[in-house]
Amino acid sequence: MASERYNAPVREKHWQQVWTERGTFHTQDKSKKPKRYQLEMFPYPSGRIHMGHVRNYTLGDVMARYMRAKGHNVLHPMGWDAFGLPAENAAMERKIHPRAWTYDNINTMRAQLKAMGVSIDWSREFATCDPPYYAHQQRLFLDFLKKKLAYRKTAKVNWDPVENTVLANEQVIDGRGWRSGAVVEQRDLTQWFFKITAYAEELLAALDGFAGAWPDFVCTSQRNWIGRSEGLELTFALEGTKLPKKLEKLLIFTTRHDTIFGASFMAISPEHPLAQHLAKKNKDLATFIEDCRKIGTTEEALARAEKKGVDTGILAVHPFQPELKLPVYVANFIVMGYGTGAIFGCPAHDQRDLDFARKYGRPVLPVVLPPGADAATFAIGAEAYLGEGTMINSQFLDGLSIDEAKAEIAARAEAQGLGVRKVNYRLRDWLISRQRYWGCPIPVIHCAKDGIVPVPQTELPVTLPEDVTFDKPGNPLDHHPTWKHVACPKCGAPALRETDTMDTFVDSSWYQFRFTAPHAATPTDKKAMRYWAPVDQYIGGKEHAVLHLLYARFFTRGMKATRHAEIDEPFSSMFTQGIVIHETYRSETGEWLLPGEVKIEGEGSERRATAVSNGQPVTIGSPEKMSKSRKNVVDPDDIIEHYGADTARLFIVSDSPPDRDIIWTEAGVAGAARQVQRISRLVDEVAQRRPANGAGTRPGSFGAEALQLRKLAHRALNSVSQNIEVLRYNVAVAQLYELTNALLAALDKSGDGLAWAVREATELLVQMMGPMLPHLGEDCWERLGYNTLLADQPWPAPEAALLVDDMITIAVQVNGKRRDELTIARTATTDEIEAAALGLEPVARALAGRPVKKVIVVPQRIVNVVG
């Protein structure tokens, strides 16, 4: 009897309703089971779910459902990273309030996620723009403020002229705003910062313990970003002009103090206080400094710009060779933001210094002699020597290695009070002020008399005013007629509220902990934290390798310092998924076309595309990240309505490893849909022919065919489990297909115990596919005669005896080339295997009469006859 097509869209809605009604995925805070906290990066409610979300939440859901079946008490929550600029843009463009726009989007996207069948405990849902959430965030801020982890300072900051707000260093990519793409400007502003640099060393050191649990590239990215370097701060006395007391000595930072005797000039940043001071009376210098400011575009352009400088006429006294006076230049390649904004130039062993010295005629004295070079003839040409070697021309350092010389100089500098060993970091404090409306208000009040006054706990949250306008540029909170005017909590005098809001990355730095007790009266609940934290497995995009993942690591430490957490690291293991890409289509007139607007014919290089509307040729572009601007998007809703969520999920997890980019193709989706139908058909056949509800009485013996099928099923079970645990879902799916193929082939065969074995293997298949195909899984489970939910079934255990073979097949090589294979008892001895191998005809033929020199036998693996 032919089975009916599985109507996925209808059945999926049914099973989603059943899960909801029975509270299947409602998480208990108390359990004897081991806990498992599975989390995917929560979405920004931009409007609709996109394929990147489908991938992210499918990857996490497979793990959550698997772990649940494996007997864990699983926490798998969902929320909304709901503050941010797009809501304000929508408000400006469409005259909708950011709040209304955001919550509308959340409602849409929640429904879409439910339609995907993601096993979420929705009772824990929150949005970061919910006042109860940001109330706790304001409390955390005030605790950070008390601990001096939050502070205000005036500094040169990145200003995004499109977003009309400042940005943190991490949010500037190649000199442009990470979201707007606008070239950022440098502005001197007074802003709020988090003291992430206090944890630079810890954040760096802890990365060493992440091996295997976090992707390598994330760890290296964070190491690079933190940028630790060990060096020496060294003081040079200045001569030549009368200088104010503060500027009489020049403090420099170097990591090459071994080359101190090769110094031939000093260079300071145009922003250095000394340069600024001298520019007041030196017009040329002032012009030069002004020019340097203007060049500031991208970092890369800066790195390639010609090295230039202006001699200040001031001389610096060499600390270990007082008769040597070095001219002090203001130079365009010295940045104020690193070290002390001043260096000594050693042209022989630094390329930039060399370029500079050649241009301005400074001496180039080599002080490190490469191994094997002759001290009498060694000279520096166009390239500085950066390698290892022995010190020369360096008085008391001569003959030492670089490391020994560094140690000697550092020791002498410290003994003579000339300097100190210093560790420098590239990492800057996290600038969290944003001059925007749709964010968490920073809960402080500025009073003329009392300065910065925290908003009292009892008055939290400081909520955003509803009646705001977006008709003029700048911060709507600042424009608001009344909101910022308050009485000082200390003295009662008229005072002003802080109108900056927090960077939205603050919101996402601790949400993972809020999920553990989303309704607690304090930011976190100690008991819930002890039970659930940290997140066992976190899944999200690669773009947060430094941004979010570094901020959250810092924030966890801050929360520990303020007693809101007892751990240092928020995520025990991290997985970064690849993106979903799709071909692009462009008409002759240059317009982008949606995949549905294009008809494609032919294969390979013969593939041609035409526009559905007018038949005009269309250019097929290479696959790129799905984006609305290129129109190479596929709406998940269309897929779910047409094929069902399981098909979308299956396509997402099959074929490509989760960490790689995946090309979305219509053919691939159709292929996944076909597999869904094949499995459905298989289960129908089995359910109709075989005993209902359970496998029935187990036969006393199995024929060869039945035994083979049983082995295949139990081995698949064994390795599918292992592959799911390490997120190699594509391999797990391949094994499910293999088992499906074998089962379909076995349906029409007969043999001892085969009917029972088919039934058993089919039930195992259904259970194994549950994490990936949860709706089809429930449907098949029901068809097999069960009135329980598959989602409530424990993960089956393989029969150990079926995992090993009595007879095994091993390859036989002659001189490393495979010539035959040998089927032999698994317990066969080395001698037995050797004898059997030498008796094989192809072996004798390959030897061609040569005597056997040696036979390598690796039991259960291979035989190699060497002749």
Add this chain to the structure above:
RNA sequence: GCGGACGUGGUGGAACCGGUAGACACACAGGACUUAAAAUCCUGAGGGGGUAACCCCGUGAGGGUUCGAGUCCCUCCGUCCGCACCA
């Protein structure tokens, strides 16, 4: 420039700890069913040679270690990513 990752059929990708390379799928070709198409099912397939048994070549290129290398080491080429005037 510095640092990291990767490179396997037409395509996505498998291959435990160095042990039968190409599992599984997509696309393709041939066949069955059908008035026809769709759907479904069966068969084939890394490249080359041979009627065949079989043989040769093959994991970016070149070298090395080993009985044996996709896997380990060195050099080079290419792709992707991170940092980048960092002293």
